[in-house]
Amino acid sequence: MTDxxxxxxxxxxxxxxxxxxxxxxxxxxxSNRRKILAIDxxxxxxxxxxxxxxVRKTVDDIRKDLIGRIQKGDAPGNRQTLELIDYExxxxxxxxxxxALLAIGRPEDEGCxxxxxxxxxxxxxxxxxxxxxxxxxxxxxxxxxxxxxxKTVDHLVLVSDTSVKGIGVANTIALxxxxxxxxxxxxMGLVLNRVRSETETRDISARTKLEIYGxxxxxxxxxxxxxxxxxxxxxxxxxxxxxxxxxxxKKMDLTA
Amino acid sequence: MIETLELxxxxxxxxxxxxxxxxxxxxxxxxxxxxxxxxxxxxxxxKEDLGVELGxxxxxxxxxxxxxxxxxxxxxxxxxxxxPDFPESTGRSLPFGKVVLAxxxxxxxxxxxxxxxxxxxxxxxxxxxxxxxxxxxxxxxEWCRISRVAIGEGFSARTLGSALISLFLEKPxxxxxxxxxxxxxxxxxxxxxxxxxxxEKVIAAMNKMAAEMDYECENCDYQEVxxxxxxxxxxxxxxxxxxxxxxxx
Numbered sequence: 354m355t356d357x358x359x360x361x362x363x364x365x366x367x368x369x370x371x372x373x374x375x376x377x378x379x380x381x382x383x384s385n386r387r388k389i390l391a392i393d394x395x396x397x398x399x400x401x402x403x404x405x406x407x408v409r410k411t412v413d414d415i416r417k418d419l420i421g422r423i424q425k426g427d428a429p430g431n432r433q434t435l436e437l438i439d440y441e442x443x444x445x446x447x448x449x450x451x452x453a454l455l456a457i458g459r460p461e462d463e464g465c466x467x468x469x470x471x472x473x474x475x476x477x478x479x480x481x482x483x484x485x486x487x488x489x490x491x492x493x494x495x496x497x498x499x500x501x502x503x504k505t506v507d508h509l510v511l512v513s514d515t516s517v518k519g520i521g522v523a524n525t526i527a528l529x530x531x532x533x534x535x536x537x538x539x540x541m542g543l544v545l546n547r548v549r550s551e552t553e554t555r556d557i558s559a560r561t562k563l564e565i566y567g568x569x570x571x572x573x574x575x576x577x578x579x580x581x582x583x584x585x586x587x588x589x590x591x592x593x594x595x596x597x598x599x600x601x602x603k604k605m606d607l608t609a
Numbered sequence: 610m611i612e613t614l615e616l617x618x619x620x621x622x623x624x625x626x627x628x629x630x631x632x633x634x635x636x637x638x639x640x641x642x643x644x645x646x647x648x649x650x651x652x653x654x655x656k657e658d659l660g661v662e663l664g665x666x667x668x669x670x671x672x673x674x675x676x677x678x679x680x681x682x683x684x685x686x687x688x689x690x691x692x693p694d695f696p697e698s699t700g701r702s703l704p705f706g707k708v709v710l711a712x713x714x715x716x717x718x719x720x721x722x723x724x725x726x727x728x729x730x731x732x733x734x735x736x737x738x739x740x741x742x743x744x745x746x747x748x749x750x751e752w753c754r755i756s757r758v759a760i761g762e763g764f765s766a767r768t769l770g771s772a773l774i775s776l777f778l779e780k781p782x783x784x785x786x787x788x789x790x791x792x793x794x795x796x797x798x799x800x801x802x803x804x805x806x807x808x809e810k811v812i813a814a815m816n817k818m819a820a821e822m823d824y825e826c827e828n829c830d831y832q833e834v835x836x837x838x839x840x841x842x843x844x845x846x847x848x849x850x851x852x853x854x855x856x857x858x
Contacts, residue, residue, distance in 0.1 A: 356650070388651060430816060432730070433747045440743040440752065444666050448656040483653035 357482050358607060359503070361489040361536070364512035365522035369546035371395065372575055373512055374490035375403035375585040376598045382451025384599075384608055387485035389452035392477075394502050396459045400490040401447070404454060405584025410445040411458025412473060419469055434469075438476045455480075457502065478503050486607060508605055509538040510566065514547045515557060524561055542566040544601060567601040569594045613714075614721045614840050617675040620808040621682060624675070624708055627804055628789060631691050631797070639686040639771040639788075645764065646738045654741040660760030661695045663753040664705030669798035672744060672751035673805045674729050676711040683712035685785035688770030692793030695755055695765050706791030706798040707751060708805070711777060712784045718844040722815045724782060731776045739764060747816075749802075749809055766790050810834045814841060818848055 360377075364370045378391045378400075393400035393408075401408045415438060447454040455477070481487045481503065489502055511526055513519035523543055529535045543561060545568035548554055554568050572594045578585055588595060602608050628634065664670025677683070693703070709728075716724055729746060739759025744751040755764050770788040777786040791797050802809075814834045835842045 388653065388655060430819070432726070433745075433816070436743075437745050437747065440666075440745045440750075443743045443752075450657055453655055483651050485651065 357484055357487060358508070359481065359487045359489070359506040360508040360510060360605070360607070361491055361502075361506040361538075362510045362512060363491050363526050365519050366492075368512050368514045368519050369569075369575075370512045371399040371403050371490055372579065372585060373544060373546060373569065373598070374400050374488060376588070376595060377488055377602060378404060378452055379586045379588070380595065380598050380602055381486055381488070381607065382449075384602075388483070390481055390484040390487045391452055391454045392481075392487060392489040392502055393454060393456040394489050394491045394497065396457075396492070398456045398458070401454060401456050402582065403585045404449070405586055406447045406449070406454055408447060408454075408456040410441070411456040412442065412445065412477070413458030415441045415445065416469055416473055423469070434472060435476065438472055439479075442473075442476055442480055453484075474503060505537040507539045508607075509536065509541040510605075511541065511543050511563060512546055513543060513557075515545065515549070515553045517560075520557055520560055523563065527563055540605075542605070544568070547571040566604050567597055569597050611717050611719075613678050614716050614718055614844070615677060615679075616721070616811050616838060616840060617677060617808050618679070620805055621675050621677055621710060623804045624710070624789070624801070625682075627800065628689060628691070631793070633793075634689055634691045635694070636687055636689045637767045637770070639688055639774040640767070642775070645768050645772065648736045648738045648740065652736065652738065652741060654739065654754035654756045658756045658758070659754055660700070660739075660757035660764075661698050661755045662702040663695075663755075663792065664750065664798075665702055665752050666750075668702060669704040669706075669795040669802075670750040670752060671705070671798050671802045671805065672707045672732070672746075672749050673801075673808060674709045674711065674725070675805075675808055676713045676716065676725065676728065678712070678714060678716065680712040680785050683710050683785040684787050685712065686774060687787045688767055688774070689787075689789045690766040691789070691791045691797065694792075695769075696760055696763060698792070699757070699760055703792040704795045704798045705751060705753065706789075706801045708789040708801070709773065709777070710787040710789070712786070713782050714784055715782050718840065718847045721844065722819050725812070725815065728777065728780065728783070731780075732773070734776055735769075735772050737764070737768070737772055740769065747813075749805070766792075811838060811841060815844070818845055 362370050362374045378389065381389045391400060398408050445455060491497055509530055511523040513523040527541060530538060530541065541563065543563040543565050545554060545557060545565065548568040549571050558565060570593060574588060574592050575594065578588060711728060732742065732744060735742065739756035741754045742751060770790065773788055774786045777783050791801060811834060835845060
C-alpha cells in the first residue's frame with residue numbers, strides 16, 4: 354500500500370453512519386484534487402443511495418459470477434482470475450466528479466470460497482492503494498470490514514447518536530477492534546450524531562474513553578433529504594453540519 | 610536438434626493481408642529509449658481526468674500476441690496505427706485493437722507456453738505516467754485510459770508502442786517486435802478478432818493444458834483445435850508424458 358489514507362466508519366445500525374459517510378465524501382471530493390474512493394460495505398448499498406448513485410455491479414456480483422464459473426468447471430487459471438477480477442472491479446467503479454464508489458453488495462452466502470474471497474480482498478486493497486483517500490461505510494461491526502474489505506485502516510471512526518445503546522455499541526466495537534485485534538488501525542475516534550445540546554456531548558464524554566472527533570446537530574435538512582431519498586451530495590453548502598464535517602476531517606488530518 | 614514450434618504462421622499472414630488492405634494507416638519507428646516518465650503509486654486514470662479511452666467494456670477491444678521464428682516476417686521496431694492517434698481524439702472513447710508480432714528464438718514444445726505467458730504479461734510492466742490499463746487475456750480484451758494531462762503532453766500510439774517494444778526486446782529470446790494498433794472503427798476491430806480467432810483458440814488450448822493437466826482428448830472442447838495443429842498435439846503429448854513420469858516417480 355502506498356500513502357493512501359483509509360477511513361472505516363462503523364457504529365450501531367440507524368445512528369447515521371451512512372449520512373455522515375456521504376457528507377464526508379462530499380467534502381473530501383470538493384476540497385481538492387485528491388483521488389477519493391468510497392466503499393459501500395453495507396449490503397443495502399445505503400451509501401450509494403445517499404450519493405445518488407444506482408449501482409450497476411457489486412463486488413458480490415463479480416464473486417458470484419466467478420464462483421458460478423468454478424462450479425460449472427469453467428475456472429480460469431490463477432493469473433487469469435486475478436486479471437479478470439481486476440478488470441471487473443474497475444468496471445464496477447461508479448465514477449463521479451471528485452470521487453469513485455465501489456459497492457461490496459450482499460455477504461457471501463453460498464459455501465466457502467475462501468480463495469475467491471481472498472483474491473477479491475487482495476485486489477480491492479491494490480485498487481484502494483491507487484487512491485489518496487479511501488472511505489469505507491461499513492456495517493455495525495469491524496469484523497465485517499476485516500472479512501469483506503480490508504484488515505488495516507488508518508482511521509476507525511465510530512458513529513453514535515446520543516442514546517445509551519449507541520454509545521454502548523461504539524464502546525464495544527472499540528473494545529473488539531483494540532483488544533481482539535479485529536481490525537488494525539492507527540487512530541480511532543467517535544463522531545456523535547443528532548446531538549441536541551452541548552450538555553449531551555459533555556455527558557457522553559464522561560461515559561466513553563474514546564476521543565470525540567466532533568458532533569453533528571440534529572439536522573432537519575438531512576432528515577428531509579433522507580425522507581425524500583434525495584442525495585446528500587446536493588445538500589446546500591451552507592448547512593451547519595457540512596462545516597462540522599469539514600472540521601472533523603481536519604481533526605482527522607484528511608484535508609489538504 | 611530440438612524442433613521449434615510455429616503456431617501462428619497463418620494468423621500472422623492474415624493480419625499482414627488485413628493491414629495491407631486498409632488505407633490511411635501510419636507507421637513510426639519505435640524510440641530507442643522511451644522518454645515518457647514513469648507513473649507513481651497512484652497511477653490511476655478516473656473519468657474526471659480522462660483524455661482518451663481505448664476499448665472500454667462497452668466498446669470493441671482485442672489484444673493479441675503472436676510469435677514466430679521467421680524473423681524476416683517481422684519489421685523490428687515498427688509501430689503501425691490504423692485510425693486516429695490518441696492526441697487527435699481528446700475526449701473520445703475509441704475501439705481498440707492491438708496485435709504484437711514478436712520474432713523469437715527457441716520456442717519449443719517444452720517451453721512455448723511459459724515463454725508465451727512471459728511475453729503476454731509484459732503489458733502489466735508498462736508503467737507510464739497518465740496511462741492505465743486493465744485487461745482480460747481470457748477474452749483478449751484490453752481497456753486503456755490516458756489522462757488529459759498526458760494527452761496534452763503528447764502521449765501517442767508511438768509513445769505506447771515504443772514502451773512495449775522496449776520491454777519485449779529486453780527478453781533474451783526476443784529478436785524483433787512490431788506493434789499494430791487499430792482505433793479506426795468497431796468493425797475493423799471485429800474483423801481483426803475474426804482474423805485472430807484461430808490464434809485465440811490455440812492460446813485457450815495451451816491455457817487449458819497448463820491449468821487442468823487433463824489430457825483426455827475425447828471430452829475436451831479444444832480437440833478440434835489440437836487436431837488441426839499437429840505441433841499443439843505434440844505439445845500435449847509431451848506434457849502428458851511428463852505428467853505420467855511424475856506419477857511414476
